[in-house]
Structure formats: structure tokens, C-alpha cells
Amino acid sequence: MRVPLDLQHHIYWSFFCESGFCWYSNNQNGIFNSAPLNFMLRSIFNHRLQTHLAIRRYTKPATMSLRAISAKDAASLDRDLMETGGWSLDQLMELAGLSVAQAVWKLQPPNAGANILIVCGPGNNGDGLVAARHLSHFGYNPSVYYPKEGKNELYQRLKTQLRNLSIPFISTEDFSTSLKQSDLLVDAIFGFSFGGPLREPFPSIVSQIESATIPVLSVDAPSSWDIQGGPPKEGPGAKFMPSALISLSAPKPCVAFYKGRHFIGGRFLTKALTDKYGLDLPQYQGVDQVLEIGVDAEGKL
Ligand SMILES: NC(=O)C1=CN([C@@H]2O[C@H](COP(=O)(O)OP(=O)(O)OC[C@H]3O[C@@H](n4cnc5c(N)ncnc54)[C@H](O)[C@@H]3O)[C@@H](O)[C@H]2O)[C@H](O)CC1
Ligand SMILES: [K+]
Numbered sequence: 001m002r003v004p005l006d007l008q009h010h011i012y013w014s015f016f017c018e019s020g021f022c023w024y025s026n027n028q029n030g031i032f033n034s035a036p037l038n039f040m041l042r043s044i045f046n047h048r049l050q051t052h053l054a055i056r057r058y059t060k061p062a063t064m065s066l067r068a069i070s071a072k073d074a075a076s077l078d079r080d081l082m083e084t085g086g087w088s089l090d091q092l093m094e095l096a097g098l099s100v101a102q103a104v105w106k107l108q109p110p111n112a113g114a115n116i117l118i119v120c121g122p123g124n125n126g127d128g129l130v131a132a133r134h135l136s137h138f139g140y141n142p143s144v145y146y147p148k149e150g151k152n153e154l155y156q157r158l159k160t161q162l163r164n165l166s167i168p169f170i171s172t173e174d175f176s177t178s179l180k181q182s183d184l185l186v187d188a189i190f191g192f193s194f195g196g197p198l199r200e201p202f203p204s205i206v207s208q209i210e211s212a213t214i215p216v217l218s219v220d221a222p223s224s225w226d227i228q229g230g231p232p233k234e235g236p237g238a239k240f241m242p243s244a245l246i247s248l249s250a251p252k253p254c255v256a257f258y259k260g261r262h263f264i265g266g267r268f269l270t271k272a273l274t275d276k277y278g279l280d281l282p283q284y285q286g287v288d289q290v291l292e293i294g295v296d297a298e299g300k301l
Pocket of ligand 1: 097202
């Protein structure tokens with residue numbers, strides 16, 4: 001019979017603490033010379049404990065398997081949250097943006113490079129605007145490139161908050177220079193509502209990000225990738241592979257084409273919603289709004 005590792009650990013520990021081993025080693029008049037036994041058992045114990053910990057570390061991502069959610073279901077999930085779940089868009093975006101900022105911290109704390117360039121898109125993938133505010137409070141120097149502004153008044157309020165923190169907005173002329181001077185780029189251009197060929201002004205922006213040498217964290221999906229089908233076959237984005245990706249709520253199917261560090265954020269789903277959409281709730285740790293999970297080239301999470 002194979003004994004589960006956790007149980008083995010427990011058995012070894014019980015052996016030391018309960019079977020008299022401690023008594024042997026402390027007994028001055030003991031029948032046994034406990035030193036060799038002590039050494040032998042300690043070696044076996046340490047070896048098994050190290051193996052046990054190594055296996056736990058190795059298997060950690062695999063135990064956190066999460067299922068992907070289609071673009072249609074992701075939009076429907078957002079509607080559920082807002083129409084029946086009592087959430088406002090501001091609240092969801094706040095937590096999404098906080099997750100993005102925390103992922104940046106996990107990738108690169110400010111002392112490893114504080115100049116963060118955030119490129120925001122016209123939709124709710126403007127979670128980048130919220131992330132910029134948190135990054136400023138976390139001690140980074142964020143700057144924002146926002147080439148096509150969203151119509152929702154919420155974005156104007158977020159812009160006001162950023163201006164009040166003296167966060168610079170980069171002009172199109174300065175984008176390539178700013179890209180070279182930054183330590184990390186956050187790609188918050190498009191999320192799960194992206195579709196079809198890239199329209200202006202984004203082809204040249206995506207091309208520049210694609211060939212950038214700094215690390216890139218993409219929000220929800222690498223911008224220009226089809227949410228289902230992954231990178232475009234040719235043109236801007238065809239070779240885009242960000243070094244990190246943060247999936248919000250749940251990974252999107254295009255993660256099957258992704259290779260790199262992968263985080264999950266957006267800690268606001270209930271069990272009822274995850275059940276409805278056939279998702280798994282990630283086991284976030286403590287107060288974290290983000291969790292790193294594994295991914296391989298086959299999209300196995
Ligand atoms: N529940 C959550 O996880 C939350 C996720 N959030 C984020 O919101 C986005 C989805 O937002 P949405 O506004 O629906 O869409 P996008 O940001 O993907 O962009 C739509 C925007 O893009 C334009 N567009 C679409 N295709 C193209 C194209 N081929 N060329 C140019 N422009 C294009 C379109 O016209 C729209 O203007 C999700 O991914 C998360 O990042 C929220 O924070 C809420 C919680
Ligand atoms: K993105």
C-alpha cells in the first residue's frame with residue numbers, strides 16, 4: 001500500500017515525538033548509545049522531509065488547475081456580477097487593477113526597476129489606469145500611454161486621479177522613447193472583447209511592444225491575440241509573446257498558445273458563479289489579490 005506523503009511526514013514526526021526516540025536521546029543512563037541512532041534517524045527524516053518538500057514545490061502549479069472561460073462566457077460573467085451580483089464596474093475594475101499592480105510587484109519590485117509604462121486601450125482593459133494609481137502608491141514611477149480613450153466617464157475620473165498623482169501621460173511622439181526608458185511595460189490595450197484585425201492606431205503600437213526588449217505583462221490576453229485562436233498568423237502581434245500574463249477571473253482559451261509566467265487576479269468570484277461557469281476558484285494566499293499559476297505550451301494550467 002502506498003502511504004500518502006503527508007501521512008508519511010506525520011508518521012515520521014509521530015515516531016520522533018511519540019515513540020520514545022526523544023526519551024532515548026535524552027536519557028543519560030540509557031541502555032542505548034543514542035547518538036548513532038539519532039544521526040541515522042535524523043538523516044532519514046531530513047532526506048524524506050526534503051523529498052517531501054521538493055515534491056510539494058514541484059507539484060504546486062499542477063494542483064492549482066483552473067479551467068479557461070470563453071470570451072462569450074467572460075462577458076456574461078461580468079454581466080452577472082453587475083446585474084444580479086450587486087457589483088459596479090468601478091469596483092470590478094478597481095480589484096482587477098489592484099491585481100495587475102500586485103503582479104507587477106511580484107515580477108519586479110520597485111528596487112529592481114521602478115519605471116513602468118502602462119499602455120491602456122479603449123475598453124475595460126483600461127484596468128491599466130487603476131493599476132497605474134496603485135503602482136504610484138507602491139513606490140513606482142508609472143507613466144501612461146492612452147492613445148484611444150474610452151467613452152465611459154469612469155475613465156475620465158480615473159485620469160483625474162492619475163493627474164492628481166502627477167502621473168505623466170505619454171504622447172504618441174514620445175511612445176518609442178518612453179518604451180526604451182522603461183523597466184517594464186503593462187499591456188492593458190485589449191482584453192476579452194478584442195476581435196478581428198487590429199485597427200488604427202494599434203498596429204504600430206503592437207509592433208513596437210512586440211519587438212521591445214523590456215519585460216511585458218499582458219492584462220487578460222496578449223493584445224492582438226484572438227481570445228480563442230491565439231496570436232495572428234502574420235502581421236503585428238504574430239510574434240508577440242509577453243514574458244508575463246495576468247488572467248482576470250479565469251484564464252481565456254488563448255492561454256493555450258502562451259508560454260511564460262502566468263498569474264490569476266480578480267479575487268471576486270463566488271462559488272455559485274464559478275459553478276455556473278464550470279470554473280475553479282483559485283486558492284489565493286492571505287491578503288494577495290494575485291496568484292501565480294503554472295502554464296505550459298499546451299495550455300495546461
Ligand atoms: N470579470 C473580470 O475579469 C473583469 C475584467 N475586466 C477587464 O475588462 C476587459 C474586457 O473589457 P471590454 O471593454 O469588454 O473589452 P476590451 O478591453 O477587450 O476592449 C474593447 C475595446 O477594444 C476595441 N477593439 C476590439 N477589437 C479591436 C480591433 N481589432 N482593433 C482595434 N480596436 C478593437 C473595441 O472597439 C472596444 O473599444 C477584460 O479583458 C478585463 O481586462 C474589467 O476590469 C471588469 C472585471
Ligand atoms: K491585454
